[in-house]
Amino acid sequence: MCLFRFLGSDFKLLNLVVNYNKFYSPSLTFPLNFSKIVNYNGLGKRFTSSLSENSDSTSVSDIYFKTPTSERVFSDILTMDSLSPREFRIFLNDVVKLKVDDVLLWSKAATYCIENASKFKFFDALSVLESFTEAKIYDKALFTEFSRYLTIQSPMMEPRHLIQCINVYAFSGTFPQALFLEVFYGIIKQSEKMYAAEFVDMFNCLSRWNIKNKQVLSALCKTLAKNVSILRYAELTQVAACCRNLEIEDETFRFILDSWQKKELAMMTIQEMLDCLKKLKNIEVKWAYYEELLFKEFVKQINELDGDDIAQLADPFDCLEFLKSTGALSKEFLLSLTKWCADAVHNPPTRSQKRPLSHQLVELYNLVQEYGIEEKYIDKAVLKFVTSKGGLRLRNPKPIPTVYKPNRKYVFTDDPENPRPIPEIKYLENDTPKESEKSKHINKIVEELEPYPKFFDKINIKKPSTQSCGKASFRLKPKTYRHKNIPVKQ
Incomplete structure (x- = not known):
């Protein structure tokens, strides 16, 4: 990479280097084959990579397609210096998506990054480094220069950015001491605010690169022990597996994980168990013992179901x-x-x-x-x-009324115009004549009181409505305006 940075635009010297096969390839496994020369406006002769014509070549299986169709990306090389860091990050992401492996392009990109490293925000810098990592290109000067500015901006990073920073530099095999001290301090500081997914991603990242920093692991375990209830079963399974891989020997923390696993398993529904098992099926890092217990409980409950x-x-x-x-x-x-x-x-x-x-x-x-x-x-x-032709000929069910009026009096009230006859009180035949005379006297009093006593005449009794479902009628009361010094007119 450094070779092409020093050569610059001297294409004659490049031609000599290519002819003698003394060039740096971004892919060590699949070296480039500069076999086609493309005339491009403003650039003279440009060398683009292409597929090897040799039938024994394995470059066909390379993830970076070597086709001249990637010329449309080359037009941005001259204007690369005028791009802002944000535009450059978007441009480089598009280059990775188009699978372009032109050495001159990546060399120019690395030069631009080193010259403008101070202008990059931490998220743009991490995205650019991730693009170089996906392209399998490692420039030591580029990673070193970015590490200086990432160290300064590390207090502004979120947990996902800290994870991204660890992955990028661990993949390149470099661990800048100043940067990683700030990253570890940020993990310890933000461990109290992490969500369950962030805990899982953090443990997976540390387990993947075998980072066994005791202070970081101790802070994560203590925080997670206090808030273990935020973990669902699938997340709990991943955390338990990462703890075994990282050789965490905290017995209290393991006991808390085991006890919460039992509670979580007892509270899960059958559908939740099924979703969790399907999710664990696609996860690489998982604790097999927890997954086996979940599967046994699911099979047990699924066989006990009725229709x-x-x-x-x-x-x-x-x-x-x-x-x-x-x-x-x-x-x-x-x-x-x-x-x-x-x-x-x-x-x-x-x-x-x-x-x-x-x-x-x-x-x-x-x-x-x-x-x-x-x-x-x-x-x-x-x-x-x-x-029923797949249910198309099924009769529609009887519609159920969806609007109700609570406490409707006319539902169980008799019609006042046609009242139901009140049955007479029948007495036993063995009643004494005194009791029969008493009953006659009581019936007389009741008949005189019907329909209401005399003092009930002045009371306005509301008659129950005979309508089934009519609209409610509202009668507005007359408004009376009263002033302090003016009496109300009757």
Whole structure:
């Protein structure tokens, strides 16, 4: 890289160097083949890399495609000096996405970074270094120059920037002492404010590069022990694995992780267990013991489900595919799934309802025959699915009223114009004549009091409404305006 920086734009000297095959390649495994010369306006003769014509060459499998089509990126070489650090960062990200491996381009980019290192913000500098890392290009002068300014700006970094800084410099194999002291101090300082995902990323980063700084690990463990409840099961599994890789011998911290793992496992629903297992399947660093306990508990609970309990799953057939892939499919689950299908086919075919599809019923029918399960429920589900054309011919359910008026008096009140007859009080035949005379006297008093006593005449009694659901009518009260010195007119 330094060679091309000193050569500058002397293309004659470059031609000699290329002819003698004495040049630096950004990829040690797949050396460049400068076989094509492209005439470009303003640059004279330009050398671009291309695929090797040799059939035995392995450069075809290189992730950096060596094609002359990358000329459109070369037009920015002359204007690179006029770009701002932010524009340069965007430009370099586009170069990486287009998989350009032109040595002159990367040499010019490294020169620009060294000359303008003081103008870069820490996030732009880290993004530029990440682009060089993805291109597998390491310039010692560039990384050293950026480390000076990153050290100054390290107090402004967030945990994700600290992780990015460790990854970039650890990948290049350099560990600037001043920069990493500030990075470790920033991790200790910000450990109290980290979220669960940031804890996991931090432990994964330290485990990946085998960084066993006792002060950093002690600060992270103490903070996480206080706030262990922020960890979900998948995050807990990753943290436990990283602690084993980093050889953390804090027994108290391990006991806290184990106790929280038991509580978290006891509180998880079946759907949460399924999502966690699918997530752990794609994670490389995980504690196998925790994953095994989760899988056993999931299989145990899934086999205890009944037909109605299958509705707890967001997608029952997704769970079926997962059990098939892990070899944990059982007859109990298949029987419960067939019972659920027999009821679910009656649901309308809408997105708000869960119901089996045609190909899912066919797959389930084949599994039922393979495992020798009772076919009564699956036959019922298939018959209903076919006769209703996949639910399109299902009758709409009776609409339920969605608007109610609480405490409506007319629901349980008799019609005042047609009241129900009040049954007479019947007495036993064995009653004495005195008791019968008493009852007659009481009935007389009751009849005289009907409909109301005399003192009730002046009371305005509200008659119950006979309408079923009419709009409420409001009668506004007359407004009376009263002044301090003017009496109200009656």
